[in-house]
Amino acid sequence: MSIVSALSGFVWSVADTLRGPYSESEYGSVILPFTVLRRLECVMDPHREVMAEIVAQYEGEQQRRTHLKLKTRTAENPGLSFWTTSDYTLTKALQDPDNLAENLIDYVGGFSANLDVFKSFDFENIIGTLDNRDRLSQVTRHFEGIDLSPHAVSNADMGDLFENLIYRFAESANEGAGQFYTPRDVVRLLVDLLYADDADALRGRGTVRSIYDPTVGTGGMLSVADEHLRSFSPDASTALFGQEINKRTYAICKADLLITGQDPSNVRQGDTLVVDRFEDRKFDYVLSNPPFGTDWKAVESQVKAEHARGGQGRFAPGLPAVGDAAMLFLLHVASKMRDVDETGRGGKAGIVLNGSPLFNGGAGSGPSEIRGHMLENDLVEAIVALPNDMFYNTGIATYLWILSNAKPAERKDTVQLIDATKLGTKLRKSIGSKRMEIPDARRDAIVRAFTGTPREDDVEVPVKTFHKRDFAYWTVTVERPLQLRFQCTPEAISAVAEQKTLAKVDGLAEALEAFGDEVYLNREKFDKELGRHLGDHGVRLTPAQRKKLWQTIGVHDETADYCRIQSGKNKGELDPNPDLRDTENVPFGWGEHPKTHGAFQDTVQAYFDAEVKPHVADAWIDWEKTKTGYEIPFTRHFYEYVPPRSLDEIDAELERVVGEILGLLREVEG
Incomplete structure (x- = not known):
């Protein structure tokens, strides 16, 4: 123990x-x-x-x-x-x-x-x-x-004790026991990844670094970061900063920092998403483990107001769904990295997130825009997938995002995906939902894989490096022409009578019954002859009602003539069929085209000509509806195909199970 x-x-x-x-x-x-x-x-x-x-x-x-x-x-x-x-x-x-x-x-x-x-x-x-x-x-x-x-x-053990007590307290109160407690193996990995490229600089005398946690809890992450930095350089000077919403954990953190000789005014209380208590400061290192799966309904008005400030607000790049605040914390963390100075040194950040920020939201959505902001500004250095069951309050997939605004030259414009999902070992005794941990040797192997300096005796760590725009794509709207057959059948007339807008037009159903059941394969001809017929019966329709009428009666028929737009700037062009509308996601760089925004038209047209046109000859692209999206499909890049079992193996297992069932039945009968 x-x-x-x-x-x-x-x-x-x-x-x-x-x-x-x-x-x-x-x-x-x-x-x-x-x-x-x-x-x-x-x-x-x-x-x-x-x-x-x-x-x-x-x-x-x-x-x-x-x-x-x-x-x-x-x-x-x-x-x-x-x-x-x-x-x-x-x-x-x-x-x-x-x-x-x-x-x-x-x-x-x-x-x-x-x-x-x-x-x-x-x-x-x-x-x-x-x-x-x-x-x-x-x-x-x-x-x-x-x-x-x-x-x-020790101070580090005391920090662990405080968090352990809070875990017990929350558990006994049936609260989210793990939300204040970040497992130390996770914290150490996160800190090691942040310090990895700075190890030599941190060993120098007179090293001064600021470390900030916007969801500081009891200060456990700060304590580990401070302790680890001092292991590089005992003479290092650190300034620790934190913000915390919970009164009790805020009090513990403040007391803990006082004991270690830090400035207690550097710990401030308040909701980080509502107000940044360090608005005028940025930091060398930022660490955060925000609560998983929490919504931001309670602070919606304040967050949206800051978003509306444009480039001045932390949340200017976009807003996620109200049900998940994770990406708001991601934006905040990115905004708190110190600016790059004349020596080329900037800030680094590490944040623990669940899987949704990697892929939620399609092109043009808030989450996609946030990912685009992070990738296009070359802020994402690496994403590490952790084993499941690493945290005390959840067994879901979790990831470490490592951010930097001053990447080494060899890693500019690239993102590393590191799969550490198989590098955990089972705890002898689980703590809440935590059943796995990453031991020291494997943590070191992950860090060396990140820096590109693996040793022969290291456990294998799967790493894949991508260009930042390998995660960018265009969502293109593909249209097909509207082809309609018109016939005033009893079923069609009944549909008109039940249509909310058309049911209010006096005499319409009777006039349609008198029109006859001739088949029309040309919308213009049908519209013209029906209009004359309705006029003879004293029925007058507005343009909107006429459109609703042919939409109600017309049915798709590939033998019918193409319908064309009858008014407006696009008059005479093919009218698209909304029921046949489709979208295609075209990745940047498709077909060896440049991975640039400027290559949009050439790339999309080449993709369309190769992948769509041969199968749907009359399709076309609606260029005005194109959206740019960003997605990081982590699991797809590390998917391993497992072939299905052979039929002989399945038959043998079925035979064995049937035998067991028959044996049990005999025992019951006996």
Whole structure:
């Protein structure tokens, strides 16, 4: 059992104390803030005397923060940037059991202004409720006995513990348990892919990098990214930034960053899709695991307003369906990569998405336009397909999108598709829906496949490289001429009488009955003679009604004359039959034509002449209806044909199954 699992179990065991006065769904609201408080206490413990001296000597928050950080800084620790003016600890508060609630409130209230996280937990009310339900002393004593010092629990392990507790909390409350919890093997792969091309630069002294997560949760992805960057360069300086919508996870993330010496103002609360709390900033690295399958109905008006701002808004390229916000997060992440500087260094981003952003929406749709924006601007560097069952709350197919606005020269205008679906190994014990993980050796092999530096002992990683416009196509509308036969049969007249618009015309049905049942194969002739006949019977039709009449009576007949447009700018041209209308998707570069937008007409015409015209001689292209689309058919590119079983093999299996059934029947009869 890992240290995090063991520690999480011990922390969560306080639930036995809460059982009865509290429902399962309430456990987390007590356990999470007490865990944060105990962690802060353990971090402060070696520095209590220095902290008291600084607080006594300086009054201003900024002065205290500066001097405290300097006094507590070590080679391994960036120093404390928070404190408490209270003399209480959990142990000291427990020494006065009659006033325990007041003591704890005094303790929490004494923290520096930058540590306002307990307001997000509504901790004072939690303390009062525990006291009223006669559980405060037991819970406090439980947490007093847990060693959460940095020596016992590293920052990375602490991040895992927080996420593990949130997973348990959400699971007990029947909420989306996995939405706050990104598995560490996934995070490490994502981080490794982002750092892969920058490894040498990251090893240099004085390295400074900013890392941002717009769906930061408890900060787990930031912690892993920071820890990994420091493994390249212990002297590296990082600035971590995050935005989070959930109050509890926001509070945990803020406390966690404070403990690691980061600026707590770099974690901000709010819905990323509604307002970007870092609108004036861009970052070296962006990481995100947005919630799967969530809609954006609640923020529809704000998102559409930003889209309408044109080039000024994050969502200018297009909008996905309201039922799935994944591509909005994709656009946001892409917009937060730092601009390319004079040295050629830009920003990189990695985001976890389900399969729908690869292919949903046809040409001209919002999702297709978003893919087009990403591909045409050469922002997509690689897409990695993960094994199924990698996440705690879903077993669906998931993908890592790796973005860059400053690709290496050899990867310009290309996209790598990496199939890692078969590189997972089974967990000994599943956690929720997570049954698979990617072990370290295979993760390294995936990264080397991405950089093009595989080793002989690496497991095979399928990789295919495409030009960015290999995913572009034109959807072309193919028309065929309208050919109609007209005959005023009883069935046709009955259809006219039931047609909503025509049923209102007095005398029409009677006039049609008197017209006779002669067959017409020419629409103009039928229209002319019928019009004269209706006039003789005093029936007057508007142009719209006349059109509806022949549409109702006419039936398709390939022996009939072609119908021609009777008015407007296209008068005299063939009238298309909407029932025979079809579309063809013509890929960029078809027939060795250039993969450019300018080659549109030549490519489409050549495709039409080769693939359509030989089969439908009278068809033509409606050029005005052509749309450009983008789709990334990942699974198609890695499809492996599995031949069907032989008839002998199928017969043998049928014979075996029939034998088993007969055996069971004999047992029943016996």
